[in-house]
Amino acid sequence: xxxxxxxxxxxxxxxxxxxxxxxxxxxxxxxxxxxxxxxxxxxxxxxxxxxxxxxxxxxxxxxxxxxxxxxxxxxxxxxxxxxxxxxxxxxxxxxxxxxxxxxxxxxxxxxxxxxxxxxxxxxxxxxxxxxxxxxxxxxxxxxxxxxxxxxxxxxxxxxxxxxxxxxxxxxxxxxxxxxxxxxxxxxxxxxxxxxxxxxxxxxxxxxxxxxxxxxxxxxxxxxxxxxxxxxxxxxxxxxxxxxxxxxxxxxxxxxxxxxxxxxxxxxxxxxxxxxxxxxxxxxxxxxxxxxxxxxxxxxxxxxxxxxxxxxxxxxxxxxxxxxxxxxxxxxxxxxxxxxxxxxxxxxxxxxxxxxxxxxxxxxxxxxxxxxxxxxxxxxxxxxxxxxxxxxxxxxxxxxxxxxxxxx
Amino acid sequence: xxxxxxxxxxxxxxxxxxxxxxxxxxxxxxxxxxxxxxxxxxxxxxxxxxxxxxxxxxxxxxxxxxxxxxxxxxxxxxxxxx
Numbered sequence: 001x002x003x004x005x006x007x008x009x010x011x012x013x014x015x016x017x018x019x020x021x022x023x024x025x026x027x028x029x030x031x032x033x034x035x036x037x038x039x040x041x042x043x044x045x046x047x048x049x050x051x052x053x054x055x056x057x058x059x060x061x062x063x064x065x066x067x068x069x070x071x072x073x074x075x076x077x078x079x080x081x082x083x084x085x086x087x088x089x090x091x092x093x094x095x096x097x098x099x100x101x102x103x104x105x106x107x108x109x110x111x112x113x114x115x116x117x118x119x120x121x122x123x124x125x126x127x128x129x130x131x132x133x134x135x136x137x138x139x140x141x142x143x144x145x146x147x148x149x150x151x152x153x154x155x156x157x158x159x160x161x162x163x164x165x166x167x168x169x170x171x172x173x174x175x176x177x178x179x180x181x182x183x184x185x186x187x188x189x190x191x192x193x194x195x196x197x198x199x200x201x202x203x204x205x206x207x208x209x210x211x212x213x214x215x216x217x218x219x220x221x222x223x224x225x226x227x228x229x230x231x232x233x234x235x236x237x238x239x240x241x242x243x244x245x246x247x248x249x250x251x252x253x254x255x256x257x258x259x260x261x262x263x264x265x266x267x268x269x270x271x272x273x274x275x276x277x278x279x280x281x282x283x284x285x286x287x288x289x290x291x292x293x294x295x296x297x298x299x300x301x302x303x304x305x306x307x308x309x310x311x312x313x314x315x316x317x318x319x320x321x322x323x324x325x326x327x328x329x330x331x332x333x334x335x336x337x338x339x340x341x342x343x344x345x346x347x348x349x350x351x352x353x354x355x356x357x358x359x360x361x362x363x364x365x366x367x368x369x370x371x372x373x374x375x376x377x378x379x380x381x382x383x384x385x386x387x388x389x390x391x392x393x394x395x396x397x398x399x400x401x402x403x404x405x406x407x
Numbered sequence: 408x409x410x411x412x413x414x415x416x417x418x419x420x421x422x423x424x425x426x427x428x429x430x431x432x433x434x435x436x437x438x439x440x441x442x443x444x445x446x447x448x449x450x451x452x453x454x455x456x457x458x459x460x461x462x463x464x465x466x467x468x469x470x471x472x473x474x475x476x477x478x479x480x481x482x483x484x485x486x487x488x489x
């Protein structure tokens with residue numbers, strides 16, 4: 001079943017990438033058109049590089065789980081969407097931009113912290129954080145911003161408590177991560193923000209070596225670092241990426257997911273009638289919104305054969321998670337939010353050995369944050385026209401900058 | 408295709424590869440009756456014989472595993488008796 005190779009399109013003009021969403025609840029409309037053509041689509045990104053875009057569910061999963069799929073940002077063809085991002089990733093080597101066996105070694109220092117069981121034990125603490133932040137929201141005059149006054153406060157508090165970042169450093173952390181996560185930040189700006197973040201983590205490493213607490217940084221410092229299984233420089237990077245990835249995705253998902261449910265009252269009714277549907281609802285919201293759409297930047301170190309063609313060795317590619325999650329062959333009527341879908345194999349957390357290490361925490365946080373929000377603020381409603389909400393289009397993780405709400 | 412059930416009459420056997428496991432915990436979510444994670448987050452097989460009532464869960468776990476650490480196969484027929 002040989003399909004046309006991607007060079008069937010090589011003479012076509014590459015599509016400019018990344019593209020903006022016309023609706024915050026769906027990936028860019030152009031993905032559907034790309035998916036209709038056989039083979040990967042050639043794109044041109046701001047750096048001038050021309051990676052392939054993958055848009056089919058099967059192609060995305062096949063490519064991301066292929067052993068020749070490299071995440072190493074030092075490769076010349078690595079398709080970083082911002083210059084800052086490429087330079088920083090190549091220097092710092094966060095484990096999301098590493099290949100096995102280095103990646104495996106670092107990832108295994110972390111996976112034990114995020115098991116299904118460990119995350120389940122965090123539920124009461126996350127519920128308490130969400131209730132506290134819902135009270136904070138309710139104490140404000142309306143309209144209030146759901147992003148900064150609820151979602152960001154929940155996500156930063158949860159990840160900082162898990163890692164052991166003291167509460168007095170929270171505001172500082174919230175400020176620097178907003179710079180480091182923005183795609184339009186220059187290499188210099190990202191570097192300065194990361195410098196500040198690293199100074200904070202560096203100080204915490206010393207403090208936790210002296211006086212360990214019941215937190216992730218303490219365990220890494222007194223385990224792998226003390227045993228010299230990881231350098232201090234690498235540990236700083238790994239803690240930095242865990243902090244960042246752990247809060248930005250959740251911060252962006254909570255307001256989007258809340259709005260997605262509000263605009264689908266029939267789906268909200270299902271949840272009211274059967275709260276047991278919440279875990280499935282969270283997975284459907286993750287699929288539907290796919291905020292980490294463009295995180296999966298890769299290079300093919302050998303030819304990667306796909307259902308629809310081949311990614312040639314040496315070429316960069318982006319396996320579009322939102323496109324895969326809206327592939328009608330995998331998810332019938334993909335634009336519809338349907339909490340009763342039985343398929344759970346969406347790729348909102350990626351696929352392959354890099355699939356999100358904190359996904360179990362992410363699911364729980366999202367469930368609790370939404371349940372508490374709708375319980376405590378039952379009259380929640382959007383207080384601005386949807387089309388006027390500013391998109392965080394310059395961020396690697398999709399989200400809305402501001403979501404004014406009333407109740 | 409892993410999602411194709413080999414058929415209701417065939418016994419299924421699971422195997423899990425610790426070295427390949429990425430610790431995502433998807434198998435535990437899909438089939439908590441068949442899988443667990445050890446303290447390091449890696450796959451623990453609770454039973455290699457899939458009970459008839461857990462076939463769908465087992466196939467889901469194989470499909471959801473992001474790293475290909477779980478394999479499923481039909482149990483070879485019992486050797487003929489004497």
